Amino acid sequence: MHNPQNESRRRKRIISFLQNHSSFSPKIKMMPSRTLTPSALKNSILLFSFLLIIYLFFYYPSLHAPPRLLSSHVVTANPLTRRHLLFSIASSSSSWPRRRSYVRLWYSPNSTRALTFLDRAADSSSAGDPSLPRIVISADTSKFPFTFPKGLRSAVRVARVVKEAVDLTDEKAGVRWFVFGDDDTVFFVDNLVKTLSKYDDDRWFYVGSNSEGYEQNAKHSFGMAFGGGGFAISHSLARVLAGALDSCLMRYAHLYGSDARVFSCLVELGVGLTPEPGFHQLDMRGDMFGMLSAHPLSPLLSLHHLDAIDPIFPNMNRTQALQHLFKAVNVDPARILQQTVCYDQSSQLTVSVAWGFAVQVYEGNQLLPDLLSLQRTFTSWRRDEISPSPVL
Numbered sequence: 001m002h003n004p005q006n007e008s009r010r011r012k013r014i015i016s017f018l019q020n021h022s023s024f025s026p027k028i029k030m031m032p033s034r035t036l037t038p039s040a041l042k043n044s045i046l047l048f049s050f051l052l053i054i055y056l057f058f059y060y061p062s063l064h065a066p067p068r069l070l071s072s073h074v075v076t077a078n079p080l081t082r083r084h085l086l087f088s089i090a091s092s093s094s095s096w097p098r099r100r101s102y103v104r105l106w107y108s109p110n111s112t113r114a115l116t117f118l119d120r121a122a123d124s125s126s127a128g129d130p131s132l133p134r135i136v137i138s139a140d141t142s143k144f145p146f147t148f149p150k151g152l153r154s155a156v157r158v159a160r161v162v163k164e165a166v167d168l169t170d171e172k173a174g175v176r177w178f179v180f181g182d183d184d185t186v187f188f189v190d191n192l193v194k195t196l197s198k199y200d201d202d203r204w205f206y207v208g209s210n211s212e213g214y215e216q217n218a219k220h221s222f223g224m225a226f227g228g229g230g231f232a233i234s235h236s237l238a239r240v241l242a243g244a245l246d247s248c249l250m251r252y253a254h255l256y257g258s259d260a261r262v263f264s265c266l267v268e269l270g271v272g273l274t275p276e277p278g279f280h281q282l283d284m285r286g287d288m289f290g291m292l293s294a295h296p297l298s299p300l301l302s303l304h305h306l307d308a309i310d311p312i313f314p315n316m317n318r319t320q321a322l323q324h325l326f327k328a329v330n331v332d333p334a335r336i337l338q339q340t341v342c343y344d345q346s347s348q349l350t351v352s353v354a355w356g357f358a359v360q361v362y363e364g365n366q367l368l369p370d371l372l373s374l375q376r377t378f379t380s381w382r383r384d385e386i387s388p389s390p391v392l
């Protein structure tokens with residue numbers, strides 16, 4: 001039963017206890033507030049940043065590695081070598097015996113991978129010759145249509161060399177670039193390795209050059225790599241192209257050459273030409289002195305149509321002249337045909353040197369642009385043209 005008097009007595013006892021034991025109540029000392037000065041805050045941030053950088057440097061080394069470039073010119077992690085290129089040479093049983101000497105100039109079995117594609121077996125004199133590439137007999141192409149008037153049906157077979165070369169190569173073999181050319185094409189392999197190393201072979205690249213003739217280029221909108229001068233396809237693109245090539249060839253029976261067929265199939269894949277002026281179709285005839293002595297600064301990559309030009313050095317046949325050129329190539333391939341101009345003020349002479357090829361001496365101090373211009377020592381590839389119209 002609630003008793004008001006008892007409750008009043010309890011309240012008085014509690015109040016009395018608190019008053020008698022007030023010394024036990026906690027005494028809180030109020031400290032003055034402190035704020036960080038700007039200099040202290042700055043030092044704290046710097047210390048934290050320094051510790052964070054040390055942590056990231058040791059635990060995340062990839063963060064201080066150079067970033068992967070996004071441009072077309074990419075230096076890959078593993079340097080490109082001669083063994084990363086596979087050369088595919090289009091030839092025939094009739095032309096191979098007389099042109100294989102050209103291939104010997106640049107092919108090295110110890111450092112160069114190459115295949116020679118023939119329509120059928122040639123003479124047995126080159127069988128097993130270690131100084132020449134392995135011979136492959138191309139597959140039958142009779143099922144593919146060919147309707148170009150007066151053209152050569154072998155253009156279909158040569159176009160399919162792209163597919164056959166890829167199919168013969170294991171993906172684990174380390175081939176990063178497929179290079180294509182003719183049996184009368186001379187390649188400058190070290191220069192080609194250096195040039196292709198600018199590109200990321202894991203991306204789609206079609207690398208080559210136009211013809212020297214305007215009319216030939218105009219037919220293909222200046223976007224086709226001419227096959228005789230040689231062209232290169234990155235391994236990633238080559239495998240996709242090989243899978244689509246046969247069905248694509250069915251649509252282009254009306255075209256003339258193999259390179260036009262390959263170009264058309266690449267266009268369907270959305271791939272354009274990446275030009276490298278060092279590839280030379282040489283759609284010219286006669287004396288190449290004017291063209292070779294005014295070579296551009298880009299490295300020399302190939303020369304084609306060797307049977308249609310004069311020997312590039314006097315008193316030699318074509319093969320001997322090229323062997324003579326390769327003496328300089330083997331010493332310093334990157335400098336071959338590179339032009340250097342010197343002035344002799346005392347004698348009033350100008351000297352132009354195309355390294356490994358020619359020395360020209362002029363009276364007086366000649367202007368440099370005049371020395372870089374092309375001398376018309378050659379004639380047009382088409383005999384019915386009055387004068388050549390080179391595009392260099």
